Amino acid sequence: MTHHKLPEVARRLARIEGHVKGIRKMIDEGKSYPEIVQQITAVRAALDGAMGVIIDDLVEGVSQSPHGKRKQAATELKDTVSKIL
Incomplete structure (x- = not known):
């Protein structure tokens, strides 16, 4: 994960x-x-807004990950979203 938006969080x-x-x-x-x-x-x-920023960062991480790392990034996104729901 990139954590680009961590300062905003x-x-x-x-x-x-x-x-x-x-x-x-x-x-x-x-x-x-x-x-x-x-x-x-x-x-x-x-708090919901802060979680939204984290989800945005995770989504960007999936789309920007090198092909070999996308599955790991997608799993991290899925695991995080499942905790919210």
Whole structure:
């Protein structure tokens, strides 16, 4: 796998980490459940976005792999997608 998009994944996870800390602060401040759930939903969507970047990178890895390495790259893609589903 190329891991070309790993820096983008790291940036997204750093933002998600900050967002989760914000949710913890909301809890400490006694914010309402609807407000907290709204933010948790946003974090879930952000995690899905990070997984999407990883899948994109894996797909690119399959298409850009030398012929002899494509089966290995395709297996890695398949295994990763099966964990999501």
